[in-house]
Amino acid sequence: MKFTLSWLQDHLETNHSVEQLADTLNAIGLEVEGIENAAEKLKSFRIAKVLTAAPHPQADKLQVLTVDAGDGPLQVVCGAPNARAGLVGVFGAPGAVVPSNGMVLKVAAIRGVESNGMMCSVRELELGEEHDGIIELPADAPIGQVYASWAKLDDPVFDIAITPNRQDCMGVRGIARDLAAAGAGTLKPLNIPQIVDNFPCSTEIRTDDAEGCPAFYGRIIRGVTNGPSPEWIQNRLKAVGQRPISALVDITNYVMFDHGRPSHAYDLAQLSGAVVARRATDGETATALNGKDYTLTSTMTVIADDNGVHDIAGIMGGEHSGVSDATTDVLLEVAYFDPERIARTGQALLLTSDARARFERGVDPAFLDNALALITGLIQSICGGEASEVVHAGQPPVSPKIIAYDTGLCARLGGVDVEPAEQKAILERLGFGVASDWNVTVPTWRRDVDGPADLVEEVVRIVGLDKVVSVALPRAEGVAKPTATPAQKQERKVRRTAAARGLNEAITWSFLSETQAAAFGGSSWTLSNPISEDLKVMRPSMLPGLLSAAQRNADRGADGIRLFEIGRRYLADAERATVGIVLAGERSARGWADGKAQAFDAFDAKAEAIALLEAAGAPVENLQIFGEAGAHYHPGQSGTLRLGPKTVLASFGALHPATAKAFDLSGAVVAAEIYLDAIPAKRGSGFMRPAFTPPPLQAVRRDFAFLVSVDVAGDALLRAVKGADKVAITGARLFDVFTGTGVPEGQKSLAVEVVLQPVDKSFTEDELGVIAAKIVAAAAKAGAVLRG
Template identity: 70%
Template structure:
């Protein structure tokens, strides 16, 4: 929400300076996002007169000007503007002046061989508008040498504040002034509501046939108007806050919207056929809106229509057909109340935002319809002339009185701030609340957000000053604090540290994804009823969509090696599942003379990351089986799962399928994986101390075996079989060689396994070793392996 300082002072009688006002705004909860001071930005520009204009000797489209700046001798300026001519009074920037629209600082320069000492400026170069057809032309009597900003009245600071969704009353300058007055920065000026006497009955029937979407529809006709450019004060005020002046009639509606938070709309009566009605759209109807786009409508959308067609998406945007022009002579001013929930749903459905929508979906003041219509009517008559009809008030705005019983002691109990009852009463009165002797509080019609006593406490504390709340430490139990982290939280801490220690960078992505992104991962089970946007509509079934998108953004910005991880929740049909996801892209290391040629990540890198994470989480990695991947998002043959038994999947990893990469518009190979933290078996509590390390008394013994197995047999099957051959003696078995070729039959491969044997109370005898070897061979034979001769 933007407004100028002078605009604020139209409603607030105050002697406070700009800095004091900015501090007070933030203190009452209206955070100042920025302040733009045109006087500082344009202070160096001066009014100047062109004395002579001669053709540039080296360029047909350039002129050499002699410019009187009011300071000494005329200066020579090269100018390409088509309207540059002798006698023109414009705006001049001297060497050393920063031009905001060009983002350059002027200096003396030679242009096509002719020296130029400064420039004559256009509106766009000063960021005053988009006009760039020529340099600024000022009246002939404008004082040469004077500051342009001061002469043009551009010294009014523009304040930009962030309005939270619950503060619909501050979507207009008057509401902000009310808060500042309550904070002690001045007096809120009384509002002048004109009395408009109708000169004739309203010639257009106005009614609402949709009491749910549009409970009240007020309006009147003003005939005999003359539409044209707005007066300078109105145009400057709108331009200052970033609004483009269009015409007096349109600008009046925008002015009232920003001044009072009350959106309005004007229709050219000549374009209307029959009654103007608020109703639900009919199936198949559409409207061409003022933004030049056509929108398909459905019966859940409230529209404003006449007997022939739809003219307006109710409360959001008007249509082009009935918009006013310079030829308009009779207008109908609409002032309606639209249900906030309906406006929000319609705006999201159509993907359409507007200043009107941002106010109606928060909830405008339902008691201000008649007053808003009267204020707009007076402005139309003052600026465009004409005579007004009787006002039509169709429907009933929701004006039910809302009261609640308040206990003044609740302020200290909830907020920890002691405020006297008299001070609390004064604050509430300044904010528009009415309080009787028994502390029954009447909530003002413009405060839809106030619903209970806690909201009243919030109002008192923010005006009294949150900075006054004393800092009081919470009581602490004597002795050593007991740990409060749950086992699941401890696991997340460990795997987060482990991932970061391995060089992965933590990302935090949205828990929501689009339906298309969720569809790639099997679809989302949880769909939001009121999503932020269509791109954030489904709760993610996997952490990978967000990580892939983050990897793409990094790659697009030139990152050569991308290592990202995230700890979060997957949202499946049965429950939320804690998960660690990771994505690797690009090269393992950037190319250098030390590292040699860079190598791309592959599925084995993903396996290493998954195993390291599982080790940190305390999973029994020595008992894990490597099996095929189950998700189609991975490349078959270049992906796998880590399991405890055939059903318990602890992790899935590998190279993503090319189709998955294409779905996210990613070029190149992506390596990814997910570790399912909730699938890791929980360790049984055994006290806080580890048992003392007791190394075996005798040295271990290793024996090597080579087996012939079918080429399609997984090596892990053989390793697990060998490990289980003698669980008392065999403590480890690992694959150290795979061979195919001479001496190995076709369709088979040779797997060499090192077996580690640990003697117990006495060393192994030859007979013991032979017996163990026989058991190893027997176990391997059961899975189709043959001891290689």
């Protein structure tokens, strides 16, 4: 929600500075996200007059101007088609910074002709989108004066974040009320004009959808002259990011931002028969003001006449019944729409608007007549015309909400002891009615207040959350009992290990778009009320969020991305604790002899997965490597780590090119997922290491070379070797793979180092021979032959 200081001062009598107002807004829960003042960035731009204009000697589309900005003539090269002698515009001297692109103006030669600064367009000064020529000011504009001061742009713009429950602060009036309640000024009385009803309303207005549109008010204003709105309205709308269109449209937009009350003006000549709020029929279509066609369903409320749908109620008006410069008679509509209906319709149509943002939060149902009078008064004062009587169709939900309140709750729930008289004063300044028996009547604009706890919140935030004293929870004497669960300890160990290995922790959304989830097999969990279409389903994998984070980092120049995240996957049967890892770009050189960085590969992902599995307590010495890592991995550069053929502890590998493309990633991208819930639980001491007992005798190492078929996995051979003698053999590793001279075609040579550990006496040569024979025999069962 944006508003200017002068706009706020229309409703609030205050002598607070901009900084004081910002501090107060933050203190009462209306977070200030930014304050901008156009005058600050335009302080170096002055009003100047073009004295002469001559063609550039070296360029047909350029002119050489003589410009006076109050300090005497300066030569300026300009390419604007409207530049001419006698024009008064806005000039930036050397040293000024152009707001639109940050360029610092300086004396420069343009096609051989010296230029001292520039004459500016609307877009260059970020005052609009016009850029066909330089700004043209009235001939009597004071030469040499700072443009921002003359144009009255010295009006700070506040940008505040409105939480979904504060629908009353979606208008400047509500913000002023909150500030007044907090002592930042006095709320000015609201002046509602008295409109003379000159004739009966000739158009039937009714609501046939009492659930979606409980109240539908309207009147005709005939004899209006539509055109540009006054400069003060245009300036305020521009300041809050709105594009002025015409007086009639600008007035309705102005009242929407002023009071949080959307409305709509129809060109009466484009309507036929009764104007009705009703439910759409399935398949009915509407062309909205954005020029797009929308297919409607019977769950949606529309505004229609005898010819069909005109508006998607509460969200956007129709294209063909909107007002234009030729409009002379208008039908002005002010309605109350069901907030839930508006929210669901907007989500279904993927259609957002300022009106929807207010209606789905819940506008003040008691402000329909006053809003109609305010808008009518502005139209008559700016566009002329005479008004009909008001037609009231339906009844808004204005039954009073009364809450029995105990002033002692403020101390018990809020932690602040506030005198009852002060609590009463605060609530009344916020618009609540407080009876002598402390039955509190909630104002119609506070849909979010339902019970006594809400009243405590109102009092505490106005008094100041900084007044809430920090009180430590009681602590029992002695050593506190451990509270972390085994799963929490496991995640803590994994997190520390990942960080120690140089991975950076990321925290991403648990929600994804359906497109991102589809790249990982789709999601079984769809949100019924998503924040947006990009956050519609629960993640089936940890990798989509990490890949999006990697893409953002890569776009900003990162070349060695190492990310991990511990979280939950959401599968059809349950949530699963998972660690995700993404490595993208280049890692540092493997050693001093490599001389340059190398791209990540599947073995890097495998190494990280094994290290984190070991930290999580998995028996990594028993892991087996299989394929079938998933369609999102490269089929020839990926695998799974398992305990036996069925228990999958992790998947790893290079990302499939199609998956990388879906996330706009290029270059080497590898990933891994560790399934913490699949790791067998440890008994006894948990993560404590067993006592170290050094072997009494030195180990013996023996190397074997085996010939196997090229399609035999080295892991299968290692498992066979380790099983040959489980007492004597304490380790085995593959250290060489060879094909070529001396190796038959279709086979490969695998060299294995076997570690033999004696226990109570050293091995004799005979004993070593027996063990070697067992190893060769076990390898033969796996399809391996000892190489001669």
